[in-house]
Amino acid sequence: MAPNATIRLLIVDDHPLFRQGVRWALSSEDDITIIGEAASGEAAIAWLEAAGPSQEPNAMLVDLNLPGISGLDVTRHVRRQYPGIGVVMLSMHEGDEQAFNALRAGAAAYRSKDVKPQSLVEILRRVARGEYVINDVVLEEPRVASRVLTQFRNLPQATSTNPEAEFPIFTPLSDREIEVLERIASGGSNKDIADSLGISTQTVKNHISSILRKLSLNDRTQAVLFALRRGWIETPAEIRQGENRQLDHDE
Structure with missing residues (x-):
């Protein structure tokens, strides 16, 4: 070498x-x-x-x-x-x-x-x-x-009887990176995100750097738009609706 x-x-x-x-x-x-x-x-x-x-x-x-x-x-x-x-x-x-x-x-x-x-x-x-x-x-x-977005959004409904369920749509982002992006989309600062996830602000910065590198983007706003367009994260309104549905179910 x-x-x-x-x-x-x-x-x-x-x-x-x-x-x-x-x-x-x-x-x-x-x-x-x-x-x-x-x-x-x-x-x-x-x-x-x-x-x-x-x-x-x-x-x-x-x-x-x-x-x-x-x-x-x-x-x-x-x-x-x-x-x-x-x-x-x-x-x-x-x-x-x-x-x-x-x-x-x-x-x-x-x-x-x-x-x-x-x-x-x-x-x-x-x-x-x-x-x-x-x-x-x-x-x-x-x-x-269009196919990527449709199948990604349908992943929660995938079952073992689905021959494609074993190999879901691949996203280069980890679960934690998706969580960070969702909180950025909701307007959270690095400190807000760190507090909500129980991690340090430096760890949040590391996750953001990793996200931008993986997606070949320059800033966090571009990353949020990129992920929203592909259905990888929910909009703040969708997140709130999901939380409200969960509260109704718990009651």
């Missing part, structure tokens, strides 16, 4: 020529080191298990159409077992359905295989920093955004 390398990349694709092409395209980037390759989903999972935490990649290129375990299943496994790894999913053709499925599986980015090398380099850099590039592209597509 190069001394100043910050991106440790694992390539998962069943075509040797494509893997070699990626190596060639990234060979001049001092901050990217390809630490391994896998020709199938099973091989990728085995590679990660054998590597251990000290050798773990922080970014993966994963082909959507892998033999055996699909690229989507590999991505789900990585998001559950190795949350520090950002997955860039690649496909022969970009499309609404594939983009939606990549988002649901937890991919941090989704691109077609004809992506330009420099664009791929920038995507890998952002993903390795913990950003979700998929938000910039997929959710700008109205049909995809």
Whole structure:
């Protein structure tokens, strides 16, 4: 690994020529080191298990159409077992359905295989920093955004009989970060949020920094609008209505 390398990349694709092409395209980037390759989903999972935490990649290129375990299943496994790894999913053709499925599986980015090398380099850099590039592209597509919003809002009604319930819509934010955003949406200051959640103001600031980094946004107002538009948080009015319904139920 190069001394100043910050991106440790694992390539998962069943075509040797494509893997070699990626190596060639990234060979001049001092901050990217390809630490391994896998020709199938099973091989990728085995590679990660054998590597251990000290050798773990922080970014993966994963082909959507892998033999055996699909690229989507590999991505789900990585998001559950190795949350520090950002997955860039690649496909022969970009499309609404594939983009939606990549988002649901937890991919941090989704691109077609004809992506330009420099664009791929920038995507890998952002993903390795913990950003979700998929938000910039997929959710700008109205049909995809509509499906994401509808399914996310219907998650509380999901049951074990629903074949998609096991893999709900993925949001890059943790439960605590969602709570912080909801309180920001309600007008709470950092101190108000800290008091209501029983945490320090510095912890609140850390959560806000994490939210902005994950969503690639510049300020907390943008983050609130972003989350509201995608149905990740409720508006203050919806929160109050929910609290009133709970009070009525308790009585």
